[in-house]
Amino acid sequence: MAGQKAKDDISKLSFEEAIKELTKIVGQIEQGQIALQDSLQQYEKGMGLIKHCRTILQEAEKRIEKISASETKPPEESEEENKQGQDAEDLPFS
């Protein structure tokens, strides 16, 4: 169903991309250029984007990751490995 795919696409967007898309949609509906049927669709999409943005803003990571010079680690490591691999200590800042 198109709905689920659209939801997945939205959740992949970065905050910046989501806000940009949202601004575009609001602009479109305000202009009044689109048909009623499309307005409803865009409205749904816009609401989905707002929800996604709000979810991102909800995050509040307390810890600070420490990163320092990699000596011999190869560059194609994933970020997860980088976090754990080197001298990654989490500093207990609150």
Place this chain on the structure above:
Amino acid sequence: MAKTAKIYTVSQINSLIKVALEEKLPPRLIVRGEISDWKHHTSGHCYFALKDETGVLPCVMWASSFKKIKFSPDDGMAVLAAGHIDVYTVGGKYQLYVDKLDPAGIGALQLAFEQMVGKLRGEGLFDEEHKKPLPPYPMRIGILTSESGAALHDITDSIRSRWPCAKLFLYPVPVQGEGAAKKIASALRDVNRRNKQLKLDVLIVGRGGGSLEDLWTFNEEILARAIFDSKIPVISAIGHEVDTTIADLVADARASTPTQAGIVAVPDVQEVRNHLTVMEQNLRNQLSAKIQHAAQEVRIILAGAVFRNPLSLVQDAEQQVDELTADLVESIKELMTEARQKVSDGYERVARIEPHRLLGQKTVELNDWQSRAKSGIGTVVHTRQMQLTAQANRLAALNPKSVLQRGYSITTNKKTGMLVKTTKDVRPGDEMITELADENLIESKVTKA
């Protein structure tokens, strides 16, 4: 009689002068003058003179002392030279052996700073067009500062209070002293190289307040170039408001203090939340307005005359039908009147011809013709009959069978069916059939021919 004058050697004189200078002058002094004849020898030692309006003082600065100074001395520069006076016996002159050189008027570091600013500005490192825009909603922020300094807390606290959803990453570096600039520069390059994995949106380079010496690290060329080369945008957050370092000038954005970094680097989450709410409201209102508008259009249509009194359409049509029917009836009436007229005209014309009289006339003629035809035909028939009878008689006369009446007969060969006309047509033993006038047949056999 004159006393004999003492005769000195050159060495003795030089020694005496040396001792006299040592006695009279302080062991270390500072001299102000203007540099002239500056020569930086390949050996690293510097030879120059300090001069004022009246004269010059030759100077030497050994390489070991020279490399400590941060600015570039040159002819015409007013300086304060510290050192001791001694005699260069080989050259026969006294010199100031300079171990410390400072620009007069402003500090050495200040001068060095100004010289570096001029140089890098000339290369375009501070130009606006090279400054990268900061990401509006950074989610992953790298911080390069001392792990133990106050700056780290200032930076992280201010970011957290405004934009808690960002993830923070610390890359600990020294922020003053020998080699610090090099370490920070290499940290910047390292992070850039690894950014595919680290995915940092922006970097903050910071330290707390201090003297010009303390902050000197951030005026060094190697760090300036690393900041310039960074593909990730760099925010400098160094010292107090009044301090401007070269790092501040090269960076993509500048925070006047580490705390200010939070304001420069990230937006206010509450403002962003409000913005989202406003957009949500807009969407709702706009859609609601659209729906209202559409509903209104429907209402207008329903309110129209047609919907109020749908029969009106039919009634109009009925009226039209009535009118057309009336017209049609009229037309037909006219046509019929015309037709009737035509018929009666025709009738009159016919009557004028007096057909009964004509008819009578024609009947008489017809009868006349009929009798003539009858008699004519009778004549013809009679003639024809006579002709026929004549022909029939002639034909009968020719009938071969009538010959038979006269006593002749027809004989055929029974086997072949051929007429026996001569004796050659039969052989003894053949059977023959003879036809007589009454159509009776006689069968016979040939005994002799």
